[in-house]
Amino acid sequence: MIDFCIGGAPKCATTAVAKYLGQHPDIFFSEPKEPYFYASEALNKQVMSPRMSRSEYESLFANKAEHQVAGEGSTYYLHLAERVAPLMAADNPDLKLIFCVRDPVERARSHYNYAFSRMGPYMPNGAGRPMPFAEFVRDETMFEMGNYAKHLETYFDTFGRDNVLIVLFTDIRKNLSDTLSRICRHIGVDPQFDYRKPETTNRTKYPKYHRTIRQFDRALNLVYPHLPVKMRNALLLKRRDLLFAVDGDKYQLTDEERADARALYRPSVEKLQTMIDRDLSHWLTDDREKTSSH
Known part of the structure; x- marks a missing residue:
């Protein structure tokens, strides 16, 4: 089975990280990147995730070389931690995990733009009308996608803190090479590798x-x-x-929407920065991701 797994939330750069790691000669990354295997029971009713059998899942890694470590990833594994973590641990209690997280308000804004282009009026509420951002961010699933502390705590308890690496979105954007090296050390492969920039995917329109x-x-x-x-x-x-x-009109949050969303996520952010010993005070203010283009 797998040796490592990448998780996070939509619009936190998990796809980019997976594409970079997939180039490393000591890493075998599943194709597709998101087989949804450990979340398949929870997602069984969603069209995007037809349930995959264990034999189908194992076949994804049939061509792995003996010296390679095997991995996969999903943006669903984090917010479904309570259902996913026990299944993963049953297969590999020493699994190495990497979770990419981002300022939850900026993540929600980026996801809102992405969701409107993909689903339009059929966003989470299915109400057949454009969904206001204040309603979108309070949708149970959307909120939980940014409620990182709650779900990371489950993984810490299940696998131990040392087996879980937290990567910030800004780490990826500003210090990509160092971040990839840190991930490689975490999963036990040579951190020195010359990556090429992968083709851009999941671009929001x-x-x-x-x-x-x-x-x-x-x-x-x-x-x-x-x-x-x-x-x-x-x-x-x-x-x-x-x-x-790609060059259309991005939806920008009003000051009121941003302040409201910050207040919504404040308890989770305050808990997270203690859990991972990182200063996340900029997630609690109006300071925005200077390098974000989403």
């Missing part, structure tokens, strides 16, 4: 034709509930490809 989007969404509301799942997904992807662009 932003609204480009606002009036057309509103008209499209009104029409979509009439037919969406009656369509087969595959056709629903195809329509949403077509909507994104035609009406959104």
Whole structure:
């Protein structure tokens, strides 16, 4: 089974880290990056995650060389810690874990933009209307994705603090080489490797034709509930490809929305900085990620 796993939350650079590590000759990373195996029971009802059998999962690592360490990753493993950690520990109690985390307010803002381009009015509440950010960040799943302290505590208790490495989003953006070396030492491979920059993936697209989007969404509301799942997904992807662009209009939080979200996450952030012995005071103020482009 696997020797290490990368987790985190959506929009915390887990995909980028996985793509870099996958280049290392001593690392065998699963393809796809997110097989969702340990979360498959929790996600079984979601279209994105058809349940994978153990034999199917093990086949992902069939070509691993004897000298390589095997790994996979998922943005679902962190906020589903209470269900995922025991399953992982049953397979490998010495599993090495890497969790990428980000200012939870900035993470939620980035995810909000991403979700609107992908799902439009069918964001978490499924209400068939654009979802206000204040409502989005309070959706149970969305909130838990940024409630890092609660879920990391489960992994610390299950695997021990030394087996869990926490990587901040700003570490990746500002000190990529050192961060990758730190991860390699954590999982027991040579930290010296010359990585090439991988192709960009998961780029968020932003609204480009606002009036057309509103008209499209009104029409979509009439037919969406009656369509087969595959056709629903195809329509949403077509909507994104035609009406959104990388250089479109990003949704920026108002001062009130930002302050409200900061207050919401404050207890978790204060607990986390004690747990990992890192200064996260900038997550509690209006200081924003200077290097973030999402």
